[in-house]
Amino acid sequence: MTEDVPDRRYPHRHLLGIAGLGADEIESLLDLADTYVELNRRTEKKQSLLRGRTIINLFFESSTRTRTSFELAGKRLGADTINMSVDVSSIKKGETLLDTATTLNAMHPDVLVVRHPDSGAVMLLASKVNCAVINAGDGSHEHPTQALLDALTIRRRLGHIDGLTVAICGDIMHSRVARSNIHLLNTMGARVRAVAPPTLVPTGIERLGCEVFHDMREGLRDCDIVMMLRLQSERMRGSYLPSTREYFRFYGLDYDKLAAARPGALIMHPGPMNRGVEIDGTVADDITRSVILDQVELGVAVRMACLEILSANNPPAPETEVAR
């Protein structure tokens, strides 16, 4: 995957997943993101680093926060950013993923930020375009910028990631956030636990580097970070779970279960939250424990770093310059 690209800190054309990235590559993305955190708190936030560059947010699945976060990140770096929600346009006209990709590619974007409901779809698309591609979530596969922003949140709060014990709780089976985080946390030296009912634990997940728990209190015992996952309401159909109230009783994060974790353990959630399903509303709002809003804030900084590095790694090809 390593190619001859300008930025040796992250020598790749795309960001398709965390799996396969080295600790130094992750660190350098986080270091760069760190520099944008202060910028984002100023009144004047705009940079001109990516002036003239075009970023397309191509979302085949509805999203508010991730898309907004990428859009702000692009705009703050001075790029022209547009949003395309394909689930309401071309798909209905029968256009395929690759048709959409090649059509957009012909407009010479510099970065495509893509979310798709199918695992592997972003990788497929990346193989057919000339520009950089960022995976903004593909099916149940990966959501790398979410794992990076989670890592930045942990690093800024606790100073380090290695040696920490992180419990990822909830719908592991269908979660791209869980997979990206398991890869990243392992690479950075943390110990990972997966806490979920057996029906939401995919076969062989322990081989990715985690210990599986079906009892939440046991899973949270002495952990430093409690990372909650969103439970899609569709899971109540298809016999994954009997009911939301049963789920909350055994796997919802409340103060009682949280007491098993290390005192002061941080609570994270990728959002959007289902209060009273996977997390008790008062726990989510507890500013001494919950870092959920930090995650949202740092998400913009992480995406700025990714856009900057991938833009540097994908200089406009000569033939894309305006011919006279």
Add this chain to the structure above:
Amino acid sequence: MKRPQPGRVAYVNARLLDPASGLDSPGGLLTDGPLIADFGPRLFADGVPEGAAVVDCEGHCLCPGLVDIRAHLREPGAEHKETLASASQAAAAGGITSIACMPNTDPVIDQIPMVEFIARRARETSEVKIYPCAAITVGLQGEHLTEIGMLAEADVTGFTDADRAVMNSKVMRRALSYASAFDVLIMQHPEDRALAEDGTMNEGELATRLGLAGVPIAAETILIERDLRLLETVPRGRYHVAHLSSGASVDIIRAAKARGLPVSCATAPHYFALNETAVGDYLTFAKVSPPLRAESDRQAVAAGIAEGVIDVIVSDHAPHDQDSKRVPFAQAANGIIGVETMLPLALELYHKGDVPLLDLLRTMTVRPAELLKLPGGRLAAGAHADLCLFDLDAPWTVDVTKLRSKSKNAPYDGRPLQGRVLRTVVDGRTIFEAE
């Protein structure tokens, strides 16, 4: 299709291989018109008969033309993927002289006019012999039995709902029972639909890494076990597992055969030539149903062939155009093309020392012919001269763009193979000759 009547042809310097009789010997074979006149080690000891054309086999293997009892030929309804004509050319290049085609066409082969249509189109456009299988249930819907008796009168000998399992146990039991009156074979696609639903590859670590929903092996074993329980209640029922993918299924069939149940089973080359890692980074050409399994399953399937538990190797030829495969993995169609690569992939088992040559060839000649009561599959004086001449050792590398099927969905591009078809003969006439 107008076919010139062949004269007499003498195949000299052949290694004669006939799994039905156990013959493996240097010798010659004489065809006269569409039939085998004679063959044997000393046939041309006194010279080749006058007027006969001579084919020098140069010591290569001459065996009965291969009989493939599971191929999806897509005509009618999806002629952009394959036609009987294009499938025939591809099959001929693979040494296949008879194909039993699947009924999941559009319209479905579930009535006599469709059987007659396939037979007529085959006569007009195909040089390889094509025998249509008919659906077990009307429209492949799993509810109402087709007119199995009348279809049997129209020479249909195999019934299957193609790539769908008959899920309703009562319907399946009655299909086995009713079909027994006509002594026809019920061929089941072994996959419990609810368990396999949404699944796109083998359940396990790899699927979990890729974020793909898995199909557990239990989806296959549950259905086979259920069908065997039903079969026990049906005197003279004939049940065949259309293609199995797992070691657990091999174990079940072995035990059932030991109990004396009238069961047979097949597998396809991808289940012993590939494992789930062929999916790699979402390679849709490796998406097939049942899915490619773990390496231990691949080994168990190969061992099942060696042991004789697995009766038949089928191509499971399932052509798909690019639009069906160049999509995200979960949306991609299931299937791998296979008629042209079936023999060389099977020969890997021989070259690795796993399966003796005659035993291997039996799974692609006389055994499938017996199961569907098809002519062919054996060397016999007076039998139709359907032959396959192949070089057992010739090395070559698969280039999917050069395969003759209309669709190119094979996950074997660049794979080195050993063994190549030199000539294919149907009714005494050469229909394929290697360049």
